[in-house]
Amino acid sequence: MGFTNSSLVTYKKLTGDYNPRNHAIDTITIHCFVGQVTAKRGCDYFFESDRQVSSNYVVGYDGTIGLSVEEKNRAWTSSSPSNDHRAITIEVASDTKPPYAVTDAAYKSLIALVADICKRNNIKKLIWKNDKNLIGQPSKQNMTIHRWFAATDCPGQYLLEHMSDIADQVNEKLGAATTAVKPTTTASTDAPKSIGGNAMTRGYFAKGDKNEGVYAYKQLLIALKKAGIITQAVDNNNIFGDGTVTATKQVQKAAKIEQDGYAGPITIRACYTLLSKKI
Ligand SMILES: [Zn+2]
Helix, strand or coil: CCCCCCCCCCEECCCCCEEECCCCCCEEEEEECCECCCHHHHHHHHHHCCCCCCCCEEECCCCCEEECCCCCEEECCCCCHHHHHHEEEEEECECCCCCCCCCHHHHHHHHHHHHHHHHHCCCCCCCCCCCHHHCCCCCCCCEECHHHCCCCCCCHHHHHHHHHHHHHHHHHHHCCCCCCCCCCCCCCCCCCCCCCCCCCCCCCECCCCECHHHHHHHHHHHHHHHCCCCCCCCCCCCECCHHHHHHHHHHHHHCCCCCCCCECHHHHHHHHHHHHHHC
């Protein structure tokens, strides 16, 4: 297998603290550096320190990305040789106190870097379950954390709470399905997540939509208001705004269906049903 390094790297200073990798890369391990360093400062630290610690990459608070141990080599990061032989380890500049928060710039660079690592190493999707029992089973979970292998707070509460979001954002870049379920779906909701597409083709209208379908839907709402079924007025235009959301929820309440503010087939049918009772 051919190992490469990320082209996103802005600083390179290789430390001698590593071993040749003995396993294919199939895992990502994100750490908190405990210090708001630049990538240069972090890499220089690993180069100079005699603590025998290292990391494949360092992400600086300013979004800089440093290479300290090449991907072909195993870094000394996670207190677990077997983890680090199969993982790319990344130290992210963080506060020195709980929750060890990282800057927005570091977070953004981290996501770009992880997506790049996954692409080059053929990791199709990041999976985070926060389950220590899945160590070594990358098909079920391919993100690990330092605290599973040693008595440490690493990666800190901030990064820990963001692992799912990191996975979702990386997966979006990889074109893999995300774990996010928005909006939720039940038998009576109008926003089935199985229906993809744009505002016209996904199967329902939602706040922010602006098209002729919304216009037609709003004519129904205007008729419902005239009939006294709802109280919320909507403008005679093609924009799904706050008023349309409120009016939609009033329709859904009147029809005794889920009040989610999305207008799909169930809600539109309910409009006709409610109107027909009045006519
Ligand atoms: Zn760590």
